[in-house]
Amino acid sequence: MAAAAAVACALLAGCVGQPSGGPTGTAAASGTATQTASATSAPSSATPAPDTDETAPPQNGDRVISSVLRQDWGVPATGSPWSIAHEVHPPIAQPPEPALPYLYSIGVGAHPTGESRPYDQISFRFKGAFPGYTVEYVPELVQDGSGATLPMPGTAAVLRIRFTPAQAHTDDGRASTIVSTPPAAVGYPAIAGYASAGDFEGYVTYGVGVGRAGAAGQSQVRVVEVEKVEQGQHLYVVAVQVDRTPWTG
Numbered sequence: 001m002a003a004a005a006a007v008a009c010a011l012l013a014g015c016v017g018q019p020s021g022g023p024t025g026t027a028a029a030s031g032t033a034t035q036t037a038s039a040t041s042a043p044s045s046a047t048p049a050p051d052t053d054e055t056a057p058p059q060n061g062d063r064v065i066s067s068v069l070r071q072d073w074g075v076p077a078t079g080s081p082w083s084i085a086h087e088v089h090p091p092i093a094q095p096p097e098p099a100l101p102y103l104y105s106i107g108v109g110a111h112p113t114g115e116s117r118p119y120d121q122i123s124f125r126f127k128g129a130f131p132g133y134t135v136e137y138v139p140e141l142v143q144d145g146s147g148a149t150l151p152m153p154g155t156a157a158v159l160r161i162r163f164t165p166a167q168a169h170t171d172d173g174r175a176s177t178i179v180s181t182p183p184a185a186v187g188y189p190a191i192a193g194y195a196s197a198g199d200f201e202g203y204v205t206y207g208v209g210v211g212r213a214g215a216a217g218q219s220q221v222r223v224v225e226v227e228k229v230e231q232g233q234h235l236y237v238v239a240v241q242v243d244r245t246p247w248t249g
Helices: 002-010
Strands: 063-074 082-084 102-111 119-127 132-138 157-164 191-200 203-210 221-230 233-243
Touching (some): 063 082, 102 191, 102 233, 119 157, 119 191, 157 233, 203 233
Antiparallel strands (some): 063 221, 082 132, 102 119, 119 233, 157 203, 191 203, 221 233
């Protein structure tokens, strides 16, 4: 309980700034919005400062409901993805709201003076519930469905994040549910950019370009989950933090 409180307090810190071959997921999808997840047993002497990348001033009523360190610093190697499961029972809401957790916005932020090490962050903000997801370094980013390789120029490595069950479109398929995103070319030392690689049949996939071209190695990564109310919206945030140490100095 004390650790969770410390994590929540750290939020007040500022910052700069159609599957083919069937992608596999770890989240069960079967019948309300009840969900469960098991936190990674990964003690850390530092308290993470997740999702401090808001783009608008705080409003009355903004608050952190919970903040959990889901995966401490490490490398989700190719072929050995981190799998974080949430049990989601759709439909989680009645029409016109989507039946699955849906992506509402994406945020990025540079944290050159992180509490344990400097890092860059990309935050995926969902509404409805937390989806399950996997995090893994991959040789290249592949478009779900077509299998086409998606370019991630100027980067040293590609980190793939795949959410399920999740969607990024309205139930009628006519519009995106995403209301705001940063430019695709982020330009930070650890996060050079990002790209969408799919939104189909309960899977939402993104690639994050890590580091810079011509350099070797894969930065360590950390994952934090935050449930909060921000700008009047109830959000379920998956904050992926990438160590910028190898790319600075």
